[in-house]
Amino acid sequence: MRCDVVAVGTELLLGQxxxxxxxxxxxxxxxxxxDSLVQVKVGDNIDRIxxxxxxxxAEADAVIMCGGLGPTHDDLTREAxxxxxxxxxxxxxxxxxxxxxxxxxxxRRMPENNLRQAMVPAGASIIPQTRGTxxxxxxxxxxxxxxxxxxxxxxxxxxxxxxxxxxxIPELQRRSGERFTIASRVLLTxxxxxxxxxxxLDDVIAELDEAGNPTLAFLAxxxxxxxxxxxxxxxxxxxxxxxxxPWEERLRAELGDLVFGTGDETIESVVLDLMRQKGxxxxxxxxxxxxxxxxxxxxxxxxxxxxxxxxxxYASEVKYDLLGVPEGPVVSEESALAMAHGARRVLGCDVALxxxxxxxxxxxxxxxxxxxxxxxxxxxxxxTQYFRLPGLREQMRQFSVINSLNWxxxxxx
Amino acid sequence: MRCDVVAVGTELLLGQxxxxxxxxxxxxxxxxxxDSLVQVKVGDNIDRIxxxxxxxxAEADAVIMCGGLGPTHDDLTREAxxxxxxxxxxxxxxxxxxxxxxxxxxxRRMPENNLRQAMVPAGASIIPQTRGTxxxxxxxxxxxxxxxxxxxxxxxxxxxxxxxxxxxIPELQRRSGERFTIASRVLLTxxxxxxxxxxxLDDVIAELDEAGNPTLAFLAxxxxxxxxxxxxxxxxxxxxxxxxxPWEERLRAELGDLVFGTGDETIESVVLDLMRQKGxxxxxxxxxxxxxxxxxxxxxxxxxxxxxxxxxxYASEVKYDLLGVPEGPVVSEESALAMAHGARRVLGCDVALxxxxxxxxxxxxxxxxxxxxxxxxxxxxxxTQYFRLPGLREQMRQFSVINSLNWxxxxxx
Numbered sequence: 001m002r003c004d005v006v007a008v009g010t011e012l013l014l015g016q017x018x019x020x021x022x023x024x025x026x027x028x029x030x031x032x033x034x035d036s037l038v039q040v041k042v043g044d045n046i047d048r049i050x051x052x053x054x055x056x057x058a059e060a061d062a063v064i065m066c067g068g069l070g071p072t073h074d075d076l077t078r079e080a081x082x083x084x085x086x087x088x089x090x091x092x093x094x095x096x097x098x099x100x101x102x103x104x105x106x107x108r109r110m111p112e113n114n115l116r117q118a119m120v121p122a123g124a125s126i127i128p129q130t131r132g133t134x135x136x137x138x139x140x141x142x143x144x145x146x147x148x149x150x151x152x153x154x155x156x157x158x159x160x161x162x163x164x165x166x167x168x169i170p171e172l173q174r175r176s177g178e179r180f181t182i183a184s185r186v187l188l189t190x191x192x193x194x195x196x197x198x199x200x201l202d203d204v205i206a207e208l209d210e211a212g213n214p215t216l217a218f219l220a221x222x223x224x225x226x227x228x229x230x231x232x233x234x235x236x237x238x239x240x241x242x243x244x245x246p247w248e249e250r251l252r253a254e255l256g257d258l259v260f261g262t263g264d265e266t267i268e269s270v271v272l273d274l275m276r277q278k279g280x281x282x283x284x285x286x287x288x289x290x291x292x293x294x295x296x297x298x299x300x301x302x303x304x305x306x307x308x309x310x311x312x313x314y315a316s317e318v319k320y321d322l323l324g325v326p327e328g329p330v331v332s333e334e335s336a337l338a339m340a341h342g343a344r345r346v347l348g349c350d351v352a353l354x355x356x357x358x359x360x361x362x363x364x365x366x367x368x369x370x371x372x373x374x375x376x377x378x379x380x381x382x383x384t385q386y387f388r389l390p391g392l393r394e395q396m397r398q399f400s401v402i403n404s405l406n407w408x409x410x411x412x413x
Numbered sequence: 414m415r416c417d418v419v420a421v422g423t424e425l426l427l428g429q430x431x432x433x434x435x436x437x438x439x440x441x442x443x444x445x446x447x448d449s450l451v452q453v454k455v456g457d458n459i460d461r462i463x464x465x466x467x468x469x470x471a472e473a474d475a476v477i478m479c480g481g482l483g484p485t486h487d488d489l490t491r492e493a494x495x496x497x498x499x500x501x502x503x504x505x506x507x508x509x510x511x512x513x514x515x516x517x518x519x520x521r522r523m524p525e526n527n528l529r530q531a532m533v534p535a536g537a538s539i540i541p542q543t544r545g546t547x548x549x550x551x552x553x554x555x556x557x558x559x560x561x562x563x564x565x566x567x568x569x570x571x572x573x574x575x576x577x578x579x580x581x582i583p584e585l586q587r588r589s590g591e592r593f594t595i596a597s598r599v600l601l602t603x604x605x606x607x608x609x610x611x612x613x614l615d616d617v618i619a620e621l622d623e624a625g626n627p628t629l630a631f632l633a634x635x636x637x638x639x640x641x642x643x644x645x646x647x648x649x650x651x652x653x654x655x656x657x658x659p660w661e662e663r664l665r666a667e668l669g670d671l672v673f674g675t676g677d678e679t680i681e682s683v684v685l686d687l688m689r690q691k692g693x694x695x696x697x698x699x700x701x702x703x704x705x706x707x708x709x710x711x712x713x714x715x716x717x718x719x720x721x722x723x724x725x726x727y728a729s730e731v732k733y734d735l736l737g738v739p740e741g742p743v744v745s746e747e748s749a750l751a752m753a754h755g756a757r758r759v760l761g762c763d764v765a766l767x768x769x770x771x772x773x774x775x776x777x778x779x780x781x782x783x784x785x786x787x788x789x790x791x792x793x794x795x796x797t798q799y800f801r802l803p804g805l806r807e808q809m810r811q812f813s814v815i816n817s818l819n820w821x822x823x824x825x826x
Contacts, residue, residue, distance in 0.1 A: 011632055013449050015440030016642075018433050022454070027428030036426050037461060039454040041435070044630075048450060055468060071608040072631060073618065106801055111608040131805065156633075158808075217429070284725075290711025291704025294725040298703025301774060301806055309731045312697075312707040312723035314716075318760055347731055361714060393714055 001176035002035045004060040006052055008068035008077050009155060010043035021066045021160055031231055032169055032182050044068065049080040053150065057084070057143050062172060064164075067155030069134040071114045077152050078137070082121035084150070085141050089119040095126065099133050127167030132156060136163040138171055149175065180233050183240035185248050186219075187228045188261040190406045194218050194226060197255070201228075204250055214247055223398035224266060228255070260409055267405045268297045274412060275306040280350035280378065284310035285323055285343035287330065288357035288372065292401050308349040313339065319356075322346065329365035331356050333373050333384045340375035340382070351378045351412070355404050359393045370396055374404045376411055383411055414589035415448045417473040419465055421481035421490050422568060423456035434479045434573055445582055446593040446646060457481065462493040466563065470497070470556050475585060477577075480568030482547040484527045490565050491550070495534040497563070498554050502532040508539065512546050540580030545569060549576040551584060562588065593646050596653035598661050599632075600641045601674040603819045607631050607639055610668070614641075617663055627660055636811040637679055641668070673822055680818045681710045687825060688719040688764065693791065696760035697723035698736055698752035700743065701770035701785065705814050721762040726752065732769075735759060742778035744769050746797045749788035757790050764791045764825070768817050772806045783809055787817045789824055796824055 005022040012019045022039040029036045038059065042052045049068070056063045068077030082089050095118035103110035117134045120126065127136030137152040151168050153160045189197065197218060198205070208216050214232035221227055230247055234240030252259060261270045275282050284293050294310035297303055311323060319325040323342025325335050339354035353376055360369025372387040385407050389399045418435040425432045435452040442449045451472065455465045462481070469476040481490030495502050508531035516523035530547045533539065540549030550565040564581050566573045586592065602610065610631060611618070621629050627645035634640055643660050647653030665672060674683045688695050697706050707723035710716055724736060732738040736755025738748050752767035766789055773782025785800040798820050802812045 010630060012436065013439045013452060014443050015436035015438075016632060018431060018436045020431050023425065023428035023431045025428075026426045030427050037456060037458075038465060039426060041452040043450055045450070051472075052451060059464075072611040074630065102803075106803060108606075111606070111612045113608050113611060131808075281728075286704070286707075288711075289708065290720075291699070291707030291723050291725060294699075294704030294727070295702065295708045295810075298701075298725075298727060298772075299807055299810070301772070304727060307727055309727040310704050310723075310725035312704060312711075312725065314707070314711060314720055314722040315694075315760075318722045321761070322759060346735060347728075348734070359711075359714075394712055397708075397712070 001033075001062070001172060001178070002037055002060040003029055003062040003064060003172060004056040005036055005039040005064050005066060006049070006056055007039070007041045007066045007155070008044065008049060009041075010074075012041045012067075013043050021155060021157060024157070024161070025064055025066070025164065028164060028169070029172075031184065032173070033178065033180065033233060034172055034176070044074040044076055046076045046079055046083075049076055050083050053080055053084050057141065057148055057150070060148075062149045062151065062175070064168065065150060065152045066160060069117065069136075069152060069154050071111070071116045071133070073113075075116065078116075078119055078121065081124070081137065081139050081150050081152060085121050085123065085139060087122040090122050091115065092118050092120045092126065095120070095135055098129075102133055127151075127153070127163045129154075129159065130162060132159045134159070136167050138167065180235060181237050181240050183232050183234065183237060183244060185230045185244050186263050187248070187251055187255065187259045188225045188265060188267075189228060189255060189258040190225045190260055190267065190402060191258050192226070194220060197226065197228065197258075200254055201251070204247075204254060208247070214243055223402045225260065225402060257410060260406060266296075266300070267402050267409070269300045271405050271409055272297065272300055272303055272306055274409060275351065278412070281306050281308050282351040282353070283308040283343050283347035283349035285339035285352060285354040285375075286310055286312050287314055287319070287339070287355060288359050289355050289397050289400050290314055292397055293353070293355065293404065296401055296405075308347045311343050311346060331358055331365040331367045331371060331373065333375075333386065336373040336375035337377070337382060337384050338375070340377040344377050351408075352376070353404060353408050355400055357387075357389075357396075357400060359396050361393065369393075372396075372400050372403065374407060376408055378412060414446075414475070414585060414591060415450055415473040416442055416475040416477060416585060417469040418449055418452040418477050418479060419462070419469055420452070420454045420479045420568070421457065421462060422454075423487075425454045425480075426456050434568060434570060437570070437574070438477055438479070438577065441577060441582070442585075443595050445586065446591060446595050447585055447589065457487040457489055459489045459492055459496075462489055463496050466493055466497050470554065470561055470563070473561075475562045475564065475588070477581065478563060478565045479573060482530065482565060482567050484524070484529050484546070486526075488529065491529075491532055491534065494537070494550065494552050494563050494565060498534050498536065498552060500535040503535050504528065505531050505533045505539065508533070508548055511542075515546055540564075540566070540576045542567075542572065542576075544575060545572045547572070549580050551580060593648055594650050594653050596645055596647065596650060596657060598643045598657050599676050600661070600664055600668065600672050601638045601678060601680075602641060602668060602671040603638045603673055603680065603815060604671050605639070607633055610639060610641065610671075613667055614664070617660075617667060621660070627656055636815045638673065638815060670823060673819060679713070680815050680822070682713050684818050684822055685710065685713055685716055685719055687822060691825070693763035694719050694721050695764040695766070696721040696756050696762035698756035698765060698767040698788075699723055699725050700727055700732070700752070700768060701772050702768050702810050702813050703727055705810055706766070706768065706817065709814055709818075721760045724756050724759060744771055744778040744780045744784060744786060746786050746788075746799065749786040750790070750795060750797050751788070753788035753790040753795070764821075765789070766817060766821050768813055770800075770802075770809075770813060772809050774806065782806075785809075785813050785816065787820060789821055791825060
């Protein structure tokens with residue numbers, strides 16, 4: 001089964017947005033045993049979209065079109081597919097109502113052109129939208145007497161990812177007639193570089209290459225850590241799991257404390273669970289991160305049972321006056337520890353984590369950009385930690401978040 | 414002049430590396446007045462590379478191939494170009510010496526396969542390498558009696574960028590004989606949907622389509638707002654600017670207060686500049702956003718001159734005890750205003766912005782997910798605002814950030 005990708009949008013060709021969607025789609029297709037051999041970017045021009053779609057359909061069994069489903073005059077994916085199918089666009093009344101209701105529920109007037117998103121090529125079926133207004137499309141098309149299919153999904157990643165798993169993968173597996181199951185195990189790690197992990201796992205990787213199934217991949221995901229993914233192909237979920245179990249054990253044995261979670265966990269959800277186990281509430285004092293740690297923790301729904309809040313003490317005076325940090329240089333071990341004690345008192349929490357550092361550009365208190373001091377106070381102890389982090393301003397700040405939370409995890413576990 | 418791009422590498426299709434090279438190339442070509450209308454990713458397979466290169470050459474005047482120039486067996490770009498040119502690969506002795514010398518100078522043994530990088534299609538010329546071992550190639554090819562050209566550059570960005578400006582742009586300009594410049598103006602807007610903007614600008618868009626130059630595009634950039642971009646083609650920067658000026662004026666007249674900034678500004682940088690104009694310091698009290706507002710503001714380097722900090726009062730007790738919010742439901746106008754007053758007192762700032770709401774899933778204080786109340790206190794006034802926002806938990810929180818900051822802007826401007 002071969003499924004190529006056509007990403008639609010002039011902004012992709014002008015480099016204003018980098019097309020990461022087709023790379024994501026290629027990775028997911030591969031994980032489900034489907035080849036994606038050519039991926040194309042084309043601008044918002046009906047003739048060129050049609051030509052590129054026809055070229056992909058001539059070579060592949062299926063094509064995923066990503067983007068160009070919005071309501072405006074330059075959203076042309078629907079028209080292009082209809083032209084390739086040789087059919088008209090028809091208004092889907094049910095879709096029209098969904099879109100009208102969405103605007104109504106927000107008490108907003110609906111510009112008429114939003115109904116463009118309810119236009120569907122005759123003979124196509126819908127992948128219902130759950131997050132946006134543009135639905136996905138499943139469009140059967142016959143090419144030289146061969147049954148093929150064109151999928152259309154929005155370019156907004158979280159909308160696209162959701163529709164891909166709900167509407168595209170099941171349809172592709174149905175068409176391919178292949179019945180094997182692909183199952184993955186993801187170990188979340190922090191504290192070692194990709195090449196470092198690679199080295200630690202040299203022997204395991206050699207044995208895996210030998211075995212061929214499961215396969216192993218490293219997925220760098222920025223401040224969500226470095227993921228190690230095992231993917232196995234089995235007759236069913238049970239067999240796939242049986243194949244994965246011993247290899248996951250091997251990986252855990254090799255990686256030890258570097259593994260902080262699995263699957264959809266995050267360092268912040270792991271820290272929150274740790275607090276629940278201990279029966280402790282937690283709060284923060286943030287300077288260099290300006291609220292990113294609190295922002296990350298509160299992204300986890302249900303965090304309110306243990307998370308109290310965070311004191312973003314960006315100005316030195318706030319550190320002195322509110323947190324009781326002794327006057328003087330604020331990028332230091334002493335300051336970090338005082339910030340943690342201050343946050344614990346002000347927020348009335350059992351555990352307090354503090355971050356003070358230099359994001360750059362430029363130095364502060366004689367410390368270079370990349371300097372991070374963390375403080376940690378809990379009911380029966382306290383600790384500080386120094387980090388020297390890479391990256392420009394924003395990257396340094398994001399590394400600060402995961403490094404501080406992972407340090408809290410290893411310190412209190 | 415049209416120059417398409419073919420990025421070569423199986424890792425690009427598997428999503429192990431995101432192809433940012435073709436986006437960069439597209440942006441640079443546009444800046445030099447050259448169209449890049451289709452960009453393709455293909456894996457390390459000689460037949461497929463040849464087929465995709467032939468397809469690009471059938472449509473474009475020139476093609477840039479990026480990647481596949483390394484020394485290993487799966488670096489096939491040279492072979493593919495030679496096949497399309499209908500010529501043999503020949504060893505370029507001078508190149509061979511350069512590569513041998515490079516290894517010698519590093520005191521390293523040269524694996525023989527490195528000489529693959531000295532193989533050149535007969536009739537091609539060289540873009541000398543200054544940073545790596547793989548040279549670039551300029552390969553003239555005749556397609557249906559028309560003179561066209563294929564360029565080959567390495568996939569390593571800094572090597573590719575260097576060769577692009579040295580060897581590709583001059584050759585393309587020589588061939589096109591054209592000398593015009595492309596210039597863009599970006600207006601950042603908030604407060605109207607993409608379709609709403611499209612409707613407000615219906616007449617302008619019609620006139621622009623008539624004129625053909627400049628062109629207009631909408632770029633949704635999530636919580637960075639909705640961008641409206643004008644792009645003009647002119648003999649030089651001065652003429653391009655002269656073409657853009659009246660149209661930018663038209664857009665500003667139509668969009669009015671929806672426009673919060675231009676170019677690389679952000680809503681937070683605009684708010685910080687507004688505070689500087691007024692000579693006011695600013696702080697926040699965040700509940701539903703958990704620190705995201707502070708995190709966004711502190712992403713702007715140099716914010717410390719006006720930004721004091723943020724009180725992330727996630728637990729109700731922190732709102733009551735630290736900010737002096739009256740006990741009772743905390744998702745309300747009254748609570749939002751009290752939070753702002755409390756933050757202004759605790760942080761010692763001139764302006765305080767507060768956010769309290771329901772990110773969901775589920776309701777709070779009888780309010781549905783998507784509810785946001787904001788409070789604002791400044792030296793000579795106070796205000797509150799209710800928003801009903803779309804989206805799941807994280808999307809709602811991000812909309813809360815830009816809506817609250819944009820409301821602050823319109824209230825205090």
